[in-house]
Amino acid sequence: MSTSSSSSTSHDEGGEGDGGEFEEPSHSRQRFQTAVWPEPFIEALATQVAIDTALAFGRLAVAPALANIFQVCRTWRSISQSEPLWQTLTRHVWHRHHLVHPTWHDEYTNRHVTTTNFRTRxxxxxxxxxxxxxxxxxxxxxxxxxxxxxxxxxxxxxxxxxxxxxxxxxxxxxxxxxxxxxxxxxxxxxxxxxxxxxxxxxxxxxxxxxxxxxxxxxxxxxxxxxxxxxxxxxxxxxxxxxxxxxxxxxxxxxxxxxxxxxxxxxxxxxxxxxxxxxxxxxxxxxxxxxxxxxxxxxxxxxxxxxxxxxxxxxxxxxxxxxxxxxxxxxxxxxxxxxxxxxxxxxxxxxxxxxxxxxxxxxxxxxxxxxxxxxxxxxxxxxxxxxxxxxxxxxxxxxxxxxxxxxxxxxxxxxxxxxxxxxxxxxxxxxxxxxxxxxxx
CATH class of the missing domain: 2.130.10.10 (YVTN repeat-like/Quinoprotein amine dehydrogenase)
Structure with missing residues (x-):
């Protein structure tokens, strides 16, 4: 899960803020914020993370970086099922513009596995x-x-x-x-x-x-x-x-x-x-x-x-x-x-x-x-x-x-x-x- 669960501990234990008024738990606020972020924004974020990671650490490092994004919350995890996102990622990371496998997710996964095989002989x-x-x-x-x-x-x-x-x-x-x-x-x-x-x-x-x-x-x-x-x-x-x-x-x-x-x-x-x-x-x-x-x-x-x-x-x-x-x-x-x-x-x-x-x-x-x-x-x-x-x-x-x-x-x-x-x-x-x- 995201780091929001750990950051909410100190707020939940007190139940009240410094002014004596009840304060909404921070994890509730953060879940609400992620829930209202539009899907195009999250997809754009995932794409930019993929591009930056590929340039800095190589194409094989992109999949772990994307996994971290998809684990933030349920809303972000659902984005991992987006075929347009995987099509964009396949084009940017692997420079592949047509399908050989049934879906773009399959295409991306196959490219990652094959490139790993090149490294491991x-x-x-x-x-x-x-x-x-x-x-x-x-x-x-x-x-x-x-x-x-x-x-x-x-x-x-x-x-x-x-x-x-x-x-x-x-x-x-x-x-x-x-x-x-x-x-x-x-x-x-x-x-x-x-x-x-x-x-x-x-x-x-x-x-x-x-x-x-x-x-x-x-x-x-x-x-x-x-x-x-x-x-x-x-x-x-x-x-x-x-x-x-x-x-x-x-x-x-x-x-x-x-x-x-x-x-x-x-x-x-x-x-x-x-x-x-x-x-x-x-x-x-x-x-x-x-x-x-x-x-x-x-x-x-x-x-x-x-x-x-x-x-x-x-x-x-x-x-x-x-x-x-x-x-x-x-x-x-x-x-x-x-x-x-x-x-x-x-x-x-x-x-x-x-x-x-x-x-x-x-x-x-x-x-x-x-x-x-x-x-x-x-x-x-x-x-x-x-x-x-x-x-x-x-x-x-x-x-x-x-x-x-x-x-x-x-x-x-x-x-x-x-x-x-x-x-x-x-x-x-x-x-x-x-x-x-x-x-x-």
Whole structure:
């Protein structure tokens, strides 16, 4: 109960005030005051407490703070049954805007439990094997270059331009999408350089600049949304998107680093930027040699795009088409281990020092040491970095090292993570999937 019960003791014992008149017990007054507070006020208070607690102590601290509010009295406890409140809390704390579970309370609870599982190394590990590639006479040379996750699917893009789609609940292979054929400018010109889910669509692009769109529920069929022009634009080194924007990062032609498209019209709304100008030659080399990462682009929930190269990071406002922040590195970074998710971005320098920043301001959140890193990615609270054949995990609030995943997987070729899954493809044609939201 609330602290009002303890504060009422001294008043109740006397029965009279100093003036000799009967005084109403303080606990009665306080219960009356809480009873007349309108529900919107209490909901607003709970929301503000949740936001402040998440910023100060992390998302896992929000649930205990809310429990203290709901225990104040019966009226406040009844607010805990409000679905609009849990919808607001889920959006503010977990940045989740659509339901996967039956109610918003269930959605919030599941997010809390899953994030706790990330901290305690509680997961189920499975492996997915690539189906035979009938269009390639030498399957051993086929490499997974990109991975993307959604609530129900995982997609893997390969160096021949094909994309394999798996159904996450069953772990079964659903379909294989292939790019439309065209002339090749290099042995890896068809290699998938980026892919993402947008509603019921899977969008993927290749190094030669082609962009394809496939409907998840329509097997095999894909259409070419854009015919790339390497000579004019350069090589499409990375590609990201969300429900509103598609962003391509190009290298090879000056002043054309970013290509921003509307996801609705699929038309270009911006071309420009010098981020990859120093990497023009290396960009062209990707068509024949995929051993290095020279650029990476990500889109965060605030409609901000983050671009990385070995020398610089840029935060770009997609709505207003302007640079919000940039930094040049004294030491080159490992682009393969650079990532951005929600409010945070991460990069590792040549000495293995990982730096976590706030996306909007580039303000430093924490640092930690990750020597020997190969590839890496982050989700809303944790960093996952491949080092020496295993994946190690840090939390992003203070840079605390937590653990390594139990499975030794070898050389990693692509990685991705969201708020439930971590996925990594390896050189032995296997996708490793760790499910932190499964009921054990």
């Amino acid at each position: 509680t997961y189920i590990h499975t492996t997915l094997h690539f189906p035979p590639n009938n269009n390639n006479n030498n399957d051993e040379t086929l490499t997974c270059s990109r991975i993307a996750l959604s609530d129900y699917h995982i997609a893997a893009g390969f160096t021949d331009g094909s994309v394999h789609l798996y159904h996450l609940p069953t772990r079964l292979h659903v379909s294989t999408f292939r790019p439309h054929q065209r002339d090749h400018l290099g042995i890896y010109s068809r290699a998938v350089s980026g892919l993402f889910f947008s509603g019921d669509r899977l969008v993927f692009a290749s190094l030669d600049g082609d962009i394809h769109v496939a409907l998840i529920n329509v097997p095999v069929v894909s259409r070419r949304a854009h015919l790339g022009d390497v000579v004019t634009d350069g090589v499409l080194v990375d590609f990201a998107g969300c429900d509103r924007w598609w962003v391509g990062l190009y290298a090879g032609v000056p002043n054309r680093a970013f290509h921003v498209r509307s996801s609705n019209t699929e038309e270009v709304v911006f071309i420009g930027g010098t981020l990859t100008d120093p990497d023009a030659v290396d960009g062209w080399h990707l068509l024949t040699d995929l051993t290095d990462h020279i650029g990476r682009v990500r889109i965060t929930s605030d409609e901000l795009s983050v671009g990385f190269t070995r020398q610089r990071v840029i935060v770009f406002d997609l709505q207003n088409q302007m640079i919000l922040g940039e930094e040049e590195f004294r030491r080159q970074i490992n682009v393969g281990a650079a990532d951005a998710f929600d409010k945070a971005l991460m990069f590792l320098n040549s000495r293995g020092v990982a730096n976590v920043r706030r996306v909007g301001s580039l303000e430093e959140i924490c640092r930690f040491m990750a020597r020997g890193s190969q590839l890496g990615c982050i989700n809303g609270g944790y960093a996952f970095i491949s080092i020496g054949g295993v994946i190690r995990v840090w939390e992003l609030e203070h840079g605390e090292y937590l653990y390594m995943l139990r499975e030794r997987i070898g050389d990693v070729t692509a990685m991705d993570a969201d708020e439930r899954f971590v996925a990594a493809s390896t050189s032995d044609n296997t996708i490793h999937l760790w499910d932190f939201g499964a009921r054990l």
